Amino acid sequence: MANDLWTELGLAGLVTREQLLNVAHAAVILVVGLAVARLAGMLVQRFTGKRLDAQGAMVARRLVFYGLAFVTFAATLNQLGFNLSVLLGAAGILTVALGFASQTSASNLISGLFLLAERPFVVGDLITIEGQSGFVLSIDLLSVKLRTFDNLMVRVPNESIIKAQVTNMTRFPIRRVDLKIGVAYKEDLETVRDILMDVADRNPLCLDEPEPLFIFLGYGDSALTMQFSVWAVRDKFLDLRNSMYLEIKAAFDAADIEIPFPHVTLYTGSATEPFPVEIRGEKK
Amino acid sequence: MSTRWWGKFTFEPGHLRHWQVGTFAMWITRLPREVRLVTRSMPEDAPTRLIPGTVATEALPEDGEVTRFGVPQSGSTLEVLPRTADRAFIFKSQNTFMVPPGGEVKAYMSSPIWVGLQLTGPVRPLHEVATYRPSDTWFGPSTLEGELAYAARTSVRFNLENVPVEPSRAVTVVRIVNQAATALPLARLRLPLPQLSLYADGVDRLWTESVILNRRHDGDFAEIKLTRKPPEEAGSCHKIGPPREELGRHSLIRSFTSLLGLSGGQG
Numbered sequence: 001m002a003n004d005l006w007t008e009l010g011l012a013g014l015v016t017r018e019q020l021l022n023v024a025h026a027a028v029i030l031v032v033g034l035a036v037a038r039l040a041g042m043l044v045q046r047f048t049g050k051r052l053d054a055q056g057a058m059v060a061r062r063l064v065f066y067g068l069a070f071v072t073f074a075a076t077l078n079q080l081g082f083n084l085s086v087l088l089g090a091a092g093i094l095t096v097a098l099g100f101a102s103q104t105s106a107s108n109l110i111s112g113l114f115l116l117a118e119r120p121f122v123v124g125d126l127i128t129i130e131g132q133s134g135f136v137l138s139i140d141l142l143s144v145k146l147r148t149f150d151n152l153m154v155r156v157p158n159e160s161i162i163k164a165q166v167t168n169m170t171r172f173p174i175r176r177v178d179l180k181i182g183v184a185y186k187e188d189l190e191t192v193r194d195i196l197m198d199v200a201d202r203n204p205l206c207l208d209e210p211e212p213l214f215i216f217l218g219y220g221d222s223a224l225t226m227q228f229s230v231w232a233v234r235d236k237f238l239d240l241r242n243s244m245y246l247e248i249k250a251a252f253d254a255a256d257i258e259i260p261f262p263h264v265t266l267y268t269g270s271a272t273e274p275f276p277v278e279i280r281g282e283k284k
Numbered sequence: 285m286s287t288r289w290w291g292k293f294t295f296e297p298g299h300l301r302h303w304q305v306g307t308f309a310m311w312i313t314r315l316p317r318e319v320r321l322v323t324r325s326m327p328e329d330a331p332t333r334l335i336p337g338t339v340a341t342e343a344l345p346e347d348g349e350v351t352r353f354g355v356p357q358s359g360s361t362l363e364v365l366p367r368t369a370d371r372a373f374i375f376k377s378q379n380t381f382m383v384p385p386g387g388e389v390k391a392y393m394s395s396p397i398w399v400g401l402q403l404t405g406p407v408r409p410l411h412e413v414a415t416y417r418p419s420d421t422w423f424g425p426s427t428l429e430g431e432l433a434y435a436a437r438t439s440v441r442f443n444l445e446n447v448p449v450e451p452s453r454a455v456t457v458v459r460i461v462n463q464a465a466t467a468l469p470l471a472r473l474r475l476p477l478p479q480l481s482l483y484a485d486g487v488d489r490l491w492t493e494s495v496i497l498n499r500r501h502d503g504d505f506a507e508i509k510l511t512r513k514p515p516e517e518a519g520s521c522h523k524i525g526p527p528r529e530e531l532g533r534h535s536l537i538r539s540f541t542s543l544l545g546l547s548g549g550q551g
Contacts, residue, residue, distance in 0.1 A: 172428055208421035208435030
């Protein structure tokens with residue numbers, strides 16, 4: 001009966017029923033295998049997430065997923081009747097050919113492995129690469145994905161990261177905030193320094209130790225310039241920077257200390273009189 | 285007038301109660317299905333007062349920090365309780381104080397306390413706030429490793445009479461024993477307040493259990509021991525609050541620098 005149906009459908013001359021069953025088996029192996037690989041990866045991530053950091057758990061998940069996926073593909077091909085040893089040999093040649101054809105991808109791949117081994121940053125860190133800052137979303141085989149402060153996703157190829165200077169802003173628990181300040185030439189620097197130290201002392205986010213640092217930078221075009229460096233817990237970096245600038249301005253205003261802006265003095269030589277100034281107003 | 289500002293307080297519907305503990309002021313009112321808390325911290329040099337949760341007739345102040353809690357309709361009792369700080373405190377001595385070899389000193393330290401608020405029966409913690417927000421500081425051998433702590437405004441005192449008596453502060457007595465052959469310079473001292481219990485004496489002054497720091501013969505290590513009882517200076521006391529966290533066994537012997545901060549400032 002089944003043979004009749006087979007013949008009626010016109011498939012008898014094209015594929016045998018065994019071949020069709022093999023294809024069906026292979027499809028089942030592929031679907032179930034990939035589902036199992038995905039499930040196993042998620043379970044491994046959940047299990048290792050309690051013991052490892054986010055990046056370690058992600059790497060563990062991918063290792064398990066790709067390993068099981070490879071076994072699934074091998075089993076699928078075997079079910080379809082392919083000779084795996086021949087295929088692997090061909091894959092070697094294919095790899096060389098693909099390597100020449102896709103040098104950039106291969107370079108990114110190798111760089112990605114170096115990044116995973118060196119761990120200059122992990123998932124969740126805030127980093128700056130070539131002027132682009134963002135939180136690390138993932139470290140993939142070909143690229144690193146960043147989420148910028150304005151919520152954009154930036155993909156940076158691993159090869160670029162290996163070559164570029166990377167700044168990790170969340171590696172260490174505390175950070176220094178460097179405040180650039182200028183005061184008028186008439187001001188007393190000792191008084192200015194005391195006021196700055198007092199502002200730092202009153203701000204609870206400013207760490208008592210390491211102690212704040214006052215550095216006189218020089219005689220600027222319009223102001224005496226200085227750097228006042230204070231320390232903050234890394235999570236409070238922006239809060240401290242903003243609050244310090246606000247409090248310094250308020251403290252300077254209260255003490256009548258002038259924060260100058262660029263001045264231009266017009267001078268026509270020692271022999272000249274000052275420029276005559278005439279004020280005109282509309283007559284009512 | 286009672287000086288005890290903690291304990292269980294009943295609230296009639298719409299009633300407002302007012303606390304002031306040192307320079308920290310707090311108002312609580314019980315509304316239908318809601319507890320509303322208003323807190324206000326005054327400058328450190330503001331005059332200190334004690335208002336122990338008296339029923340107030342004025343309106344809730346508008347210039348404080350408002351926090352609202354959704355609570356069950358039933359139950360009109362709230363518990364206010366003092367807590368030790370949630371991080372260690374770092375104390376400095378005004379000048380380097382030396383403990384000679386084989387000698388021991390008693391140091392007195394005063395630290396601000398936190399105010400906890402919780403529902404009663406069953407107990408449900410609602411909120412916690414510092415009576416005075418201390419400045420953060422870093423305590424460790426370098427900027428790469430260490431712990432976040434609070435910087436104490438008051439220095440280590442070696443005479444109890446010099447320790448300010450305030451309702452918003454608790455006093456800790458630390459006995460420092462130097463068994464090593466070299467003098468011990470006391471520049472900074474880390475007080476593990478989250479691991480200390482709170483006690484109140486007969487006049488409701490707050491104390492923590494006393495601490496013993498013992499620098500051993502080899503000079504490199506020190507033991508920290510909690511006596512699990514109030515200091516003898518406190519007289520008759522009763523315990524009013526457990527420690528936030530237990531002192532782990534690994535904490536009993538620590539490197540000396542981590543206890544006393546012999547290293548200088550970090551660059």
